[in-house]
Amino acid sequence: MRTLAQRLLLCPAVIATLACGGASGTDRRTLVDSRDQYDPRSLDPALSTDVPTGRAVGYLFDGLTRFTPDARVEPALAERWEVSPDGLTYTFHLRRGVLFHDGTPFTARHVATSWQRVLDPKVKGGRGWPLYPIAGAEDFAGGKKSVIGGLTVRDDSTIVVRLKEPFAIFPKLLAMPVAAVVPENIPPDFGEKPVGTGPWRFVEWKHDDYLLFARNEQYWDGAPKSDSLRARIIAEPSTAVAEFESGNVDVLLIPEGEVMAWEEDRERRKLLQSAAGLQLTYMAINTQRGPLRDRRVRQAINHAVDIQPMIDILVSGRGIRAAGVIPPSLEGADSARRPYPFDTRAARRLLREAGYPDGIDVDLWVGSNPLYIRMAQTIQAYLAKVGIRAKIVQRESAAARAASRAGNTDLFLKDWYADYPDAENFLYPLLHSANKGAGGNVSFFENAEFDRIVSASRQEPDSLKRALLYRQADSLAFVEAPMLFLYFYSDALAVQPWVAGFQAPAIFNGQRWTKSMIERDQPE
Amino acid sequence: MASFILRRLLLAIPTLIGVLVVAFLLLYVAPGDPVQSMVGERADEETIARLRQELHLDEPLPKQFALYVGGIARGDLGTSYITRRPIARDIAERFPKTLQLAGAAMLLAIVVGVTLGVLSARNPGGPIDRFGLGLAYLGVSFPVFWVGLLLILLFAVTLHWLPPSGFGGPRYLILPAIALGMRSIAFLARMTRSAMLESLSADYTRTARAKGLAERVVVVRHALRNALIPVITVLGLDFGAYLTGSILTETIFSWPGIGRYVVTAIGKRDLPAISGSVLFLSVVFVLVNLITDLLYAKADPRVAYD
Numbered sequence: 083m084r085t086l087a088q089r090l091l092l093c094p095a096v097i098a099t100l101a102c103g104g105a106s107g108t109d110r111r112t113l114v115d116s117r118d119q120y121d122p123r124s125l126d127p128a129l130s131t132d133v134p135t136g137r138a139v140g141y142l143f144d145g146l147t148r149f150t151p152d153a154r155v156e157p158a159l160a161e162r163w164e165v166s167p168d169g170l171t172y173t174f175h176l177r178r179g180v181l182f183h184d185g186t187p188f189t190a191r192h193v194a195t196s197w198q199r200v201l202d203p204k205v206k207g208g209r210g211w212p213l214y215p216i217a218g219a220e221d222f223a224g225g226k227k228s229v230i231g232g233l234t235v236r237d238d239s240t241i242v243v244r245l246k247e248p249f250a251i252f253p254k255l256l257a258m259p260v261a262a263v264v265p266e267n268i269p270p271d272f273g274e275k276p277v278g279t280g281p282w283r284f285v286e287w288k289h290d291d292y293l294l295f296a297r298n299e300q301y302w303d304g305a306p307k308s309d310s311l312r313a314r315i316i317a318e319p320s321t322a323v324a325e326f327e328s329g330n331v332d333v334l335l336i337p338e339g340e341v342m343a344w345e346e347d348r349e350r351r352k353l354l355q356s357a358a359g360l361q362l363t364y365m366a367i368n369t370q371r372g373p374l375r376d377r378r379v380r381q382a383i384n385h386a387v388d389i390q391p392m393i394d395i396l397v398s399g400r401g402i403r404a405a406g407v408i409p410p411s412l413e414g415a416d417s418a419r420r421p422y423p424f425d426t427r428a429a430r431r432l433l434r435e436a437g438y439p440d441g442i443d444v445d446l447w448v449g450s451n452p453l454y455i456r457m458a459q460t461i462q463a464y465l466a467k468v469g470i471r472a473k474i475v476q477r478e479s480a481a482a483r484a485a486s487r488a489g490n491t492d493l494f495l496k497d498w499y500a501d502y503p504d505a506e507n508f509l510y511p512l513l514h515s516a517n518k519g520a521g522g523n524v525s526f527f528e529n530a531e532f533d534r535i536v537s538a539s540r541q542e543p544d545s546l547k548r549a550l551l552y553r554q555a556d557s558l559a560f561v562e563a564p565m566l567f568l569y570f571y572s573d574a575l576a577v578q579p580w581v582a583g584f585q586a587p588a589i590f591n592g593q594r595w596t597k598s599m600i601e602r603d604q605p606e
Numbered sequence: 607m608a609s610f611i612l613r614r615l616l617l618a619i620p621t622l623i624g625v626l627v628v629a630f631l632l633l634y635v636a637p638g639d640p641v642q643s644m645v646g647e648r649a650d651e652e653t654i655a656r657l658r659q660e661l662h663l664d665e666p667l668p669k670q671f672a673l674y675v676g677g678i679a680r681g682d683l684g685t686s687y688i689t690r691r692p693i694a695r696d697i698a699e700r701f702p703k704t705l706q707l708a709g710a711a712m713l714l715a716i717v718v719g720v721t722l723g724v725l726s727a728r729n730p731g732g733p734i735d736r737f738g739l740g741l742a743y744l745g746v747s748f749p750v751f752w753v754g755l756l757l758i759l760l761f762a763v764t765l766h767w768l769p770p771s772g773f774g775g776p777r778y779l780i781l782p783a784i785a786l787g788m789r790s791i792a793f794l795a796r797m798t799r800s801a802m803l804e805s806l807s808a809d810y811t812r813t814a815r816a817k818g819l820a821e822r823v824v825v826v827r828h829a830l831r832n833a834l835i836p837v838i839t840v841l842g843l844d845f846g847a848y849l850t851g852s853i854l855t856e857t858i859f860s861w862p863g864i865g866r867y868v869v870t871a872i873g874k875r876d877l878p879a880i881s882g883s884v885l886f887l888s889v890v891f892v893l894v895n896l897i898t899d900l901l902y903a904k905a906d907p908r909v910a911y912d
Contacts, residue, residue, distance in 0.1 A: 120870060123689055131646030208644040208657060224652055273690060289699060290862035290870075291773050316771065317857045317866060324758045324770040480875060481638035501648070511648050520649045 108329050108580055112294075112310040113598055116322045116331035117575075121290045121315055124273030128200045128207040130259035133499075133590050138313065140591035141295055142183075143262035143278035146174055146193065147253045153360065153411070153503035153588035155254045159188065159263055159279065169248030169543050176239045180302045182265050183283045190241040194233045196263045198222070201230065212255040212501070217246040248541040250548060254502040259591060281306050281596045290315055307583065307599040326576060332600070333584060334576040338453050341574045342398035353579065357588035358411035359572030360500035362404060362508060364565045365446075365461065365493050366486065370526045374444070374492060378436040380563035383493075384422035385429035387464040393569050396457055401569030406556040407508040409570045411588070413545065414505035414552025419560060421567060429468040441469025444492040449479030454495050461495070461566070486524040494524055497571070503589055505552040509536050513559055525564035532558050607903075611896065618892040625888045629881060630674055636875075639663055640687045643874040661687060661877075674881060683882035688874050693882035696867060701886070703773060704863035707855070708848035710783035712841065715790035720837065722791075723798020724830060727806060730799075738795045745792025754785040754858035771860040782859040786852050790844045797840050801833035808832070834905040842898030849894065850887040 122135040127143055130136045140148075146160035157163075160174040180188040201210045201223040210223045217232030232244040245252060255261065265277055276284050281303065282295035293313040297306040316322040319337045326334040336344055336354075344350045365383075373379045393401040405421040408414050433441065446465075448458040455476060462472045472493065477485065486494040500507050511522030514536050518526050532555055539551035560567070575586045583597035641657045658664055662673055677684045683693040726735040761781060762770035772778055805811060806829045814828045815821075853865035864883065871879035 124691075126690075129690070131644065203656065206644075206657060206660065208641075208649070208653060209646055210653065211648065211650060214650075224656070288773070288862060289696070290866050291860070314772070314860070315862075316860045318860070320755055321758065321771045321858055321860055324755075324763050327763045328766065328770050330770065478636075478638065478873070480642045480873065481636070484638045484642050487642075498647070517648075520645070520651050520654055522648045 108578070108600060110600060111308070112312050113308050113581070113595055113600065114331045115311070115313045115333050115595075116316050116325055117333060117335045118293075118313055118315045119317055119319070122293070125276040125284065125287070125293075126268075126273035127196070127259050127262040127264060128205050129273060130262075131209050134313075134315070136259040136591050138293055139259035139262055140280070140594055141282040141311065141313075142276050142280045142284055143259075143264065144180075144280050145256050145258070145261045145263065146176075147257040148594075149257050149503065149587070149589050149592040151357065151585040151587040151592045153358070153592055155257055155503070158257070159193075160253075160256075163253065165543070169250065169541065170245050172243045172245070172252065173236075174241050174243065176241065177302055178239050180279050181300055182279050183277045183298060184265070186265055188263065188279050189238040190235045191238075192263050192266060193241050194230075194235050195266050197233065197261065198230060199264065199268065200260050207260070209260050212258045212260055215245045215247075215249045215252055215255070217244045220246075248543065250541065250543045250545075251502075251504050251506055254504055257591075258501055281594055282311055285310070290317075301596075303596070306594075306596040308595070311595050326578070329578065332578045332581045332598075336574045336576055338397045338400070338571070340398070341400055344574070344576065345398070350576070353576040355575045355577050355584075355586040356400075356572045357586040357592075358409065359402065359570040360409050360411070360503055360588050361497055361571045361573075362407055362409065362512075363401065363495075363497045363568045363571055364404065364407070365495045365568065366491070366525045366565050367563065368489060368492055368494075368524070368526050369528070369562075369564050370489065371492050372444075373436065373438055373442045376436040377562055378432040379438065379442065381422070381561075382429040382432035382436070382468065383465065383470065383566050384563050385425045385432065386468040386470065387461055387566060388424040389421070389568055390424075392457060392460055396453060396460070397569070397571060400574060401571050404567040404569050406560045406567065407512055407565075408505040408552060408556050409500075409508070412503060412505045412508075413549040414556065416553050416556065419557065422563075426468050433469060438469075441471060443471045443473070445475050446472040446493040446495065447475045447477065447482050447485060447491040448495045449477065449482040451479065454497075457568075458495050487519045489519065489524075489526055491524070493566075496524075498522070500589060505549075505556070506536075506540060509552060509555050509559070510540065513564060527559075527562070527564035529558065529562060532562070607900075611900075614896050614899070615892075618889075621892065622885060622888050626675060626678070626881065626885060627671075629884045630671055633875065633877060633880060634667065634670070638875050640875040640877060643688055643876075674877065677878070678881065678885060683885075684878035686871075686876050686879045688871075688876045688879070693879050696879070697864065697883055697886050700862060700864045700867050701890075703861065704849060704852065704856070704865065706779065707782055707786060707852060707861055707863060708845060710779050711787035711790065711848055711852075712845050714783050714787040715794050715844070716841070718787075719791040719794025720798050720830075722795040723837075724802055724825065726795065726799040727802030728825070730803065735799070738799065742792040742796050745788040745795075748788065750785055750788070750854045751858060753788055754782070754855060757781045757785055758858070771858070773860070773862050778859075782855050782861055785858070786848060786855040790840070793840050793844070794837060797836050798833060801836050802829055805829040805832040831905065835902060838898060838901050838905060842894060842901070846891045846894040849890050 118134040122138050123129050123132055125138055127139045130139050144158045147155050148158040150156055159177055161177050163172055163174045165172055176190055197213050199205055200207055201213055201219055203225045214220045218227055218230045221227040222230045234242040236242055281298050281301045283298050285294040285296050287293050295311045297309055299305045322334055325331045344354060367374050367380050389403055393399060402410060403421045405419040446458055446462060448454050458474050462474055465472045485491050511517050513523055513527045515528040515533050517523040535551050535555040539548050542548040542551060577584050580601050582599055582601050587593035641654050644657055645654060662670055685692050722738040726738040758770045761768045768781055769778055811829050814824045853869055856863045856865040868883045
C-alpha cells in the first residue's frame with residue numbers, strides 16, 4: 083500500500099489507478115450502475131438514438147425480441163413466430179397475460195400503435211430505419227401514406243407483419259429500443275414518466291444525476307432479484323473510478339487507456355469482465371475522392387500503418403486486429419483471413435504503381451475523442467513514412483460526422499457500434515452503396531458485386547448460406563480496402579465482488595440486471 | 607436609488623440583445639446541426655431533410671434569427687429539439703443547484719479568505735501571513751480539475767469522510783465548494799490583506815485607536831469596513847462567474863447544475879436550449895453586477911447613485 087503522500091504526488095496521472103480502494107463490502111440494497119456519461123435524451127423509445135437512452139428503455143420496456151448478454155436474440159413479448167416460405171410474412175404469437183406497469187393488459191394492438199408512433203412524422207423521432215423493412219413503413223414515415231400496409235393485428239395475441247422484401251434477420255431488429263412496445267394514448271410527458279412492460283418500473287429521474295427504477299413484481303419473466311436499480315450519470319471517468327473504489331457503484335466502465343493498469347493489479351484484475359467486442363474502430367477512406375479512388379492507394383494505406391503496437395499502447399492491447407468489418411464473434415467472420423501486413427515497401431510500390439511516386443496529400447478528419455486524436459497523430463506519422471502527407475483536421479464530433487456524411491472528408495477516423503449482433507449490421511450500413519453518406523457508408527464505397535452479395539445475404543433465409551455470403555462480401559471489402567481496418571474493441575467492465583448475476587453485455591441493451599443482486603454475506 | 611436600478615435594468619436590454627445576436631451567429635457559423643444528434647449514427651437522407659425543414663434550418667439567416675428571437679420575445683424559452691422538454695423547466699431544475707454550489711463556494715471564500723486577509727494584515731510577515739501567501743499561490747495556480755480530483759482522492763476514496771460525487775445533502779456540497787471556491791479564497795485573502803494594510807495605517811484608524819476603542823472594534827468596524835470595496839468587486843465578479851458556469855467543477859463532482867446543461871446543449875447544437883440558457887445566464891450576470899454596485903453604496907456611503 084502506498085502512503086498517502088506518495089499517492090498525492092502521483093495524482094492525477096494515475097488518479098484512476100488508485101491502489102487499494104477501501105471498500106470491502108456494502109450495505110446497499112440498490113444496484114448502482116455508473117456507465118452513463120451523459121443524461122439520456124428521453125425515456126421514450128421513439129427518441130432512443132443514444133446509448134444511455136437505449137439502455138434505460140431496455141429496463142422499462144420490452145420488444146417482441148430481446149438480446150441476451152452474449153448477444154443472442156431470444157423471444158420476449160413474442161413467444162414465437164413463423165415465417166412464410168417466401169420469407170415475406172412474419173406471424174408473431176404474443177405472450178398472454180402481460181401487464182403494463184399501470185396494469186393495462188398488453189395486446190397485439192399495442193405493437194401496431196407503438197411502431198406507428200415511432201414512424202409517425204409528427205413524433206419527429208429521427209430513427210425509423212429498424213422498422214423500414216415492414217411493407218409501407220417508409221412511405222408512412224415520409225407522410226405519403228396514412229397507414230402502414232404491412233401491419234395486421236389478427237387478434238389480441240397475434241400480429242402479422244409483411245415485409246417489403248425478405249429479410250431473414252428482421253427479428254433481431256425488433257430487439258432494438260425503438261421497436262419497444264408502449265401503451266396507447268401517450269401523454270406529452272411520456273419521456274419523463276414512462277410506462278412499459280419491462281422488468282423495471284420507473285421511479286424517478288434527476289437529470290444529470292441519476293435514474294431510479296424499482297422491480298416490476300409482475301414481470302412475465304420473473305421479477306428482478308433486486309428491489310431497485312439506480313443508473314448514475316457520471317460525466318467524468320475519473321470520478322466514476324473514484325465512486326467504484328469507494329464502493330458506491332457496482333459496475334464501472336474502465337476508460338480505454340487505463341485497462342492495462344487494472345490488469346496488472348492482482349486484486350483488481352479479479353473484478354474485470356468483458357464481452358466479445360461488437361465495435362469496429364476504423365478509418366474510413368472516401369473512395370470517391372482524388373487518388374483515393376484507386377484501390378492500390380487504399381491498400382497502400384493499409385500496408386503503411388503498423389497497427390498492433392497502436393492497439394497495445396493506445397488501448398491496452400484490448401483490440402483484436404480487424405481483417406474485414408465482421409467481428410470475430412459473429413457468423414460470417416473469417417478467422418483465417420490475415421490482416422494487411424505492415425510493409426512500407428509494398429505501400430510505396432503500390433503508390434508508385436498507382437501513379438503517385440511522390441506520394442499524395444490528404445485530410446485526416448477526427449472528432450473530439452482524445453484517444454482518436456492520439457491515434458490520428460500516430461497514423462499520420464506512419465503514412466508520412468511512405469509519402470502520404472495527411473493533414474489532421476480535428477473538429478467537434480458532430481461536426482466531423484456531418485462533414486463525413488456530406489462526403490467532404492478524405493480519411494475519417496471513427497468507430498461503429500453494433501445496433502444488433504449480426505454481420506449485416508456492419509456490411510450493409512458501412513459499405514453498401516444504398517447507405518452512402520448519412521446511412522453510415524462514409525467511405526462512399528460503391529461496388530456492384532459487393533452490393534449484390536450483401537443484398538442476397540439479407541434475403542437468404544438459411545443461416546449457413548447467409549454466413550457464407552457475409553464472408554464473401556467481407557473478403558471483397560477487405561481487398562477493395564475502403565477503410566484502414568484497425569481493430570475490434572471490447573469494453574472492459576469492473577464489477578464489485580459483492581455483485582452476483584451480472585454478465586458484461588456484448589451489446590449495449592443486452593444486460594437488464596434481472597438476475598443481478600448484492601450478496602449479503604460476502605467474503606472478506 | 608430606485609431610478610438608478612431602473613436605469614441599470616433598462617441598460618441591460620441592449621446588452622442582452624447583443625448577447626443573443628452573438629450567440630446565434632456563433633452557432634450559425636459553427637459546423638454541425640442538431641439534426642445530426644437527433645438521428646444518431648445511422649440515418650437516411652429523407653429523415654434528415656424532413657427534420658431540417660421542420661426546424662427551419664434551411665431558411666435564410668434573418669428568418670432563422672427572427673424565429674429564434676420571436677419565442678423569447680413572447681416570453682417563451684421554447685422546447686429542446688433533442689429532449690422535447692421545455693427549456694424553462696430544465697433551467698428551473700438545474701439553476702437552484704448551481705446557486706447552491708456557488709453560494710457555498712462564496713460563503714467559504716468570504717469566511718476563509720477575508721479572515722485570512724485580516725489576520726495576515728494584522729501581522730505582516732508573520733506565520734499566518736506566510737501561510738496565507740502560500741495558500742493564495744496554490745489557489746490561483748492549481749487548476750480546478752486537479753484540485754477536484756485530489757480532494758476526491760483524499761477525502762472520499764482514502765479517508766471515506768465524504769462522498770466522492772453526486773448531489774444530496776450538505777455532505778455532498780463540501781468538496782465541490784472547496785474546489786470551486788479555491789481561487790476566490792486566494793484572491794480574497796490577498797485583496798483583503800492589501801486593503802487592510804492600507805486602512806490600518808490610515809488616519810481614521812489612528813483616530814479610532816486614539817479614542818481608546820478596543821482593538822477588535824478598530825479592526826472590524828473601522829479598518830475592515832473601509833477595506834471592503836475591492837473585496838466586494840472580487841466577490842461580485844466571482845459569484846457571477848460561478849453562477850454562469852462552474853462547468854469543470856460540476857463535471858468532476860457529477861453536480862447536476864446549469865453548466866453541464868449548457869455544455870451538453872452546445873455539443874448537440876440544441877439551439878433553443880442554448881439560446882434560452884445563454885439569455886437566462888446573461889440576466890443573472892447583469893443582476894449580480896447590479897447587486898454588487900448596490901453593495902458598494904452600502905459599504906461606502908461616499909458612493910451615491912442618485
